[in-house]
Amino acid sequence: MLKNLFLTTLLLCSATVSAESVFEVNLDPAPYSRTEARVQAMELVLNRLTGGRAQDSWVQDEARRDLSRYLQSEPTGPGYNAVFNEEELLALLKSAELPFSLTSRPTVLVWLSEEGRSRNEASRVWRRASSAYQIPLLWPLWDLEEHMTLDTRDLFDAKPLREASRRYGANYWLAVEQDATGGRWQLFGSAQEQPLLQGRLASGADTVTGLMARLNRYWVEKNEQRSALRPDNPMPIQPLLAKADASGELTIVVSGLHRYADSVLLERKLRQLDGVGAVYVVDSAGSQGRYRLSVPGSRAAVLQALTTITGLAVTGEREFSWAGGQHD
Structure with missing residues (x-):
């Protein structure tokens, strides 16, 4: 009881x-x-x-x-x-069309042997790593009943490990053998006979956090969501014009911005140019965008610097075409 x-x-x-x-x-x-x-x-x-x-x-x-x-x-x-x-x-x-997962991470039963000694509670390092990646951990009692079926030397023997894990109700259990030089680990699932994942532990303060990150990647890959692909922005019926510049400004028109990611990448590259103080998106239409660059110094130097941006090609006076999304 x-x-x-x-x-x-x-x-x-x-x-x-x-x-x-x-x-x-x-x-x-x-x-x-x-x-x-x-x-x-x-x-x-x-x-x-x-x-x-x-x-x-x-x-x-x-x-x-x-x-x-x-x-x-x-x-x-x-x-x-x-x-x-x-x-x-x-x-x-x-x-950015990156897959992601909002699914809650399952509870993992941890069988940990440190320098040959069993652990039945989380240290501060394990608590921090568990919290960092939202992976709830369950720790075994390692009482007489378990030592009759499982020894720390048999942590990676799937059969006795499965038998000892049954009474905890977890669907996953993690066997970890750790010492001063590193160690090894295996992740098991209740529905599989063979390990789901396995790897080596490096020595150092962040080794447990790295292990939790690896488990997190496994859950994300199993439960990832992908957004539906959106159609590319078309060429506008009425093309944008660069228009006249005020003092200290340089306005350019860029075509080929087929996705939102293209606009973000281009804006980031424009901000990184020497001689550019700030970048503003004046307006956009379809796959074209008009950008206003704050230029405290030489406009000619900035125009020259624009030609060095990978993926940005000159098509006219202050007009460019973007293909940078293929390079990033």
């Missing part, structure tokens, strides 16, 4: 992580700089949603540039806490 009550308590405790929103972040300890904390929290949310794919996409740079647009609130509490805007973030991911 007491053992069943203890198991129920463990299950309830493990569920607290999954109850949090994937858009809520707690960094504890937090970076000293609030700006750094905001960026770190944003990158973590993007990694949760995409399984790490955002790291190789322009969306991470775009989110950093306009953090206030995606940051909804910063609640008080220990460390740094942030809540991000679900609608804005999902719109960003869909514009």
Whole structure:
């Protein structure tokens, strides 16, 4: 009776992580700089949603540039806490055609052997890693009943591990063997005889966080959502004209902006040019956009710099064609 009550308590405790929103972040300890904390929290949310794919996409740079647009609130509490805007973030991911997942991560039963000794509770490192990727963890009792069927030396033997895991009700269990030089791990599922995933552990402070990130990528790949492809922007019936420039400005017209992502990528490249103070989208029509560049110095130098942007071709006086989406 007491053992069943203890198991129920463990299950309830493990569920607290999954109850949090994937858009809520707690960094504890937090970076000293609030700006750094905001960026770190944003990158973590993007990694949760995409399984790490955002790291190789322009969306991470775009989110950093306009953090206030995606940051909804910063609640008080220990460390740094942030809540991000679900609608804005999902719109960003869909514009980049990145798959993502909002599905709650399942509870994972962890069989951990550290230096040959079994662990039946989460250390601070494991709690932080579990919270970072919203993966609820359940820890076994490692009592006499389990030691009769499973020894720490047999953690990667699927049959005794399955037998010892049955009474915890988890659909997944993780076997981890860790020592000072690293270790190894395997993820098992109740419906499969063979490991679902396996790998090596590197030594270092972030090794458990890296393991949780790998599990998170697995859940995202299993449950990813993709937005329906939107038709490309057509060429406008009435083409845009560059028009006259005011002092300190340079207006250009760019064609070939077939997707929203093309406009974002181009704007980012324009902001990076030497001699450009700011970039404004004046208007757009179909696959064309008119951009106004603030040019405190030489207009000729900026026009020359425009020809060096990969994917941007000159088609006329202050007129260009964009094919950069093929290069990013």
